[in-house]
Amino acid sequence: MTTLDVFRAPESVAVVGATDNPAKWGHWLARGAVAGAHRRRVHLVNARGGQVLGRRSHPHLDTLPEVPDLVAFAVPASVLAVGVRDAVALGVPGLLAITAGIEDEAAIGDVIAASGTRLLGPNCLGLYDASSELELAWGRFTPGALAVVSQSGQLGLEIAGMAADAGIGVSRFVSVGSQLDVCAAELLADLAHHETTRIVAVYLESFGDGERLLDALDRLREAGKPVLLLTVGASKAARQAARSHTGSMTSGIDVVDAACRTVGAVRVDTPSQLIDTAQLLMRCAPVRGRRIAIVADSGGQGAVAADTASRLGLTVAEFPPEVQERLAARLPSHAAVANPVDLAGAGEEDISTYASTPAVLADTCVTDAIVLSGYFGSYGRDIPGQQAAESEVARAIGSLAAERALPIVVHSMAEHTDTVGELRSAGVPTFTDIEAALRAVETAHRFTQAPRPRVPHASAAKHRVAPGAGYWAARGLLADAGVPFPAAVHIAPGTPDPRAAMRSLSAPVVLKADWLEHKTEHGGVATGLHDADALGAAYDDMVARLGSHGYVVEEMDRRTDVVEVIVAARRDPSFGPVVVVGAGGVQAELTQDLALELAPCSHDTARAMIRRLRSWPLLSGWRGSRPVDADALAAVVVAVSQLIADRGDLGEIELNPVRVSPEGALAVDALVIATAALDSPPRT
Incomplete structure (x- = not known):
């Protein structure tokens, strides 16, 4: 018996808190356990002893005639910890904790972690398995072929009920609750070999170890079991915490969709859409x-x-x-x-x-x-x-x-x-x-649609980028990774006269405040400087307004038929590095035309991302303009995706804009934020 078999086909079950009162959880768990008594040995525990559902009950776990495989707790929060410790001391392999409102879940977690016992819950609605006739949950279930794994017990019950109404029924139901020990990813991986399950419905509000979850979803896809994922929230807090424009425009939902594309799962918006699709998948070619x-x-x-x-x-x-x-x-x-x-x-x-x-x-x-x-x-x-x-x-x-x-x-x-x-x-x-x-x-x-190829990414940084690195340092880092930039010269802080920079550059040039993250918003960019005197005047103005810091003088891109694009990357707390491409320039936040995938990505994936953009017609030749070099843009996307994946010390990367023409792509602004700098305020 594997560690999860006790939650699917235990040979013996005990319900602690069993009662005849139908308004209490202990009644529903006891009723379900007794209904499966022809498949396993069932023990009921009630502190007062006596009869429950016409069967003898025992006052305590240690008075049972055997150590059960699975113990289900329907007890007050104040006594759950004691019950868990007693069960662990007896060597019970599996525990199911319905109890909610526990003040110190971590203490229970510590007890479980130090033992060989597995715990499902707490704060869950239980579990059901049609093939083994195991029912330890609130409600009633109709047997079928849809597995339901849900972080919200009640929403999971709604999905199970809707499945019954659609005539497809449930093969397995698991409410994961707080996931103090057993997590959704484990339960999903276990379903790959669950014979009666044909389709899997998942509701999650948080994703924990995204890589582990993707592994589980990969197994289900390989087993030919489609996964329908329901989740909520565009992670407003995550967007507000982002320092780059792109980070503030992309959401947790975008990342979940990218993760789904990677493993061939499909996200749905509502329980109704989930069941409607499950019905079609179950019955149709x-x-x-x-x-x-x-x-x-x-x-x-x-x-x-x-x-x-x-x-x-x-x-x-x-x-x-x-x-x-x-x-x-x-x-x-x-x-x-x-x-x-x-x-x-x-x-x-x-x-x-x-x-x-x-x-x-x-x-x-x-x-x-x-x-x-x-x-x-x-x-x-x-x-x-x-x-x-x-x-x-x-x-x-x-x-x-x-x-x-x-x-x-x-x-x-x-x-x-x-x-x-x-x-x-x-x-x-x-x-x-x-x-x-x-x-x-x-x-x-x-x-x-074929899943995106999964490429392993680095879990830790091999290098460290300075938290306060400006545009010049970002240019160097990205150029080494393969991103093309115009020719440029760095002007050190305190330089009295920048005009010497013109000797190695072709006019016109652009002057940029090196240290500012969002230069245009602070007047830190001067364009169209055609000679040394114009450069000197712009430099004197910026120093007077912004201070004597480092500046960059860069050749101005004068190519025709140019489209400005944004290419960026960030690190998602669950799924790791992601890469983004979209409409760029000063109106990027207005249009919010973006495509996102997990990083690193292949050249083919980058091309597919570019073609998904609403602004793709501008890139492919709009109203007589020449098509831009989409392969050159895709190469930039790949380079940025590989950099964020390889360098665990990088929290966000943003190139805005990347100017793409028929002759290729040039990045003309770059922002790199170290992981260590994400909690500090932006540099202005």
Whole structure:
């Protein structure tokens, strides 16, 4: 038995705090434990002894006839620590602690860490395993194939309940609570070999060791078990703490999305979207593309479906003439045979039309999924004499989807009818909301996209960057990493006359205050200086306003067809280094057009990030301008990603702007912040 087997298939269970009072946790745990008494030995512990649920209870753990594999505590916070110590002293392998409101969780953690006992919780809602009939949780569960691992017990119960309503049920439910010992990553990795689990639903509010979590999600992907992740919060606090512009514009959600892309998981926004997608994944063939065919028995419903699909990023392409001709041959003359298809009453004349029309589309390879929208599912309810025929069509739709390995999704005006049940039994997902149906199609499609390659990154710094390093030092560090910069000269603090710098540079030049993090905001940049006198005047002005510090004189980029881009990197507390590319310049925070991935990244990943930007048309040649060298920009992204990954002493890197033209990329400002400097105020 592995260390986690006691939470999945224990041979004996004890419930401490068992009671007959149905308003208390001890009753629900005891009831669930007793329900599995035919699978394992069950012991109930109640300090007063006597009978609980018609069974003998024991006053204390040490009065049990054996040391149980798993002990579940439903006791007040004030006595949990004593109970844990007693269980550890007896050598109990696994503990489940429901108890919340504990003043000193760390003390319990210390007891567990010094023992061989594993603890799930505290502050959790328990666990359930359908295959072993282990139920130690509040609520009731319907067996199925969806595993639920949730940091919020109640939200996990909501997901489990919604799964039951959708007819897919739960294979395993674990509320992780405070994760004082057993963590979500361990439980997820354990599900890779859980035979009854086909899909995994995860709700997390914090991610802890992100690398360990990614390893677990990788295992699930390799086992062919899609992971749907629900999380919350764009980490406002993290954005406020960032020193770079990019750090303040990217959020924890951006990083989670990048992590999901890396391991092939998919983040969802709501429990409903999670269950809708799980239903589709459970019942359908993979959605291999974004092309959608819509078949409706109402012009209005078809139009709404088409608009919704387009808004969700699905493609509603008009069918080619030969496909329209085949449809027209089977439908009334006034039917619409483009996309969406309007049956125009054909289903009322011949209910088999609901199956024969999708069959035509399935034969033509014009779509990656078919959505049937409208009244189907309601005939048997409203006209009982048609139930048999409608059920037969439902089975035909299911057979068609299975034979052609083509997802067919039904949006029905009916919710709980015999036909809806027939559709689901036949492997056809059904929805009462068209947006839910189409969003599930779009979300499921994301699972067919290849995961990003994971590249190991450094866990500690081999070097140290000075916390107060300015632009000149940042230039040198980044140039050594492969980032191109214009030619420049450094002017040391206290230099009375900077004009000698012009001898080695080509005019015009730019004067920059070396030490300022955000130079433009403080008047620390002077551009278009065409001669030594102009440089001297700008220098005297800056020294008078900003002080006698170090300055940089740099050749001004005069290339045409230039687009300004931001390239940056930072270190996420859970998932480590990340890299960002986006629209740059002084309007970067206004547009907030960014793409983020875990670092380091490959050149192909960098190119894909660039193409994701809303501003990609500006880079690829907008209104007659020449396309910029996107490969040169991608090389900068890769260099920055590798630098942040290799150097654990670097907390943030920002190049803004990187000026990209058809002739290549040049970084003309750089900010490097040491990890040690992130807690100090910015230099102004």
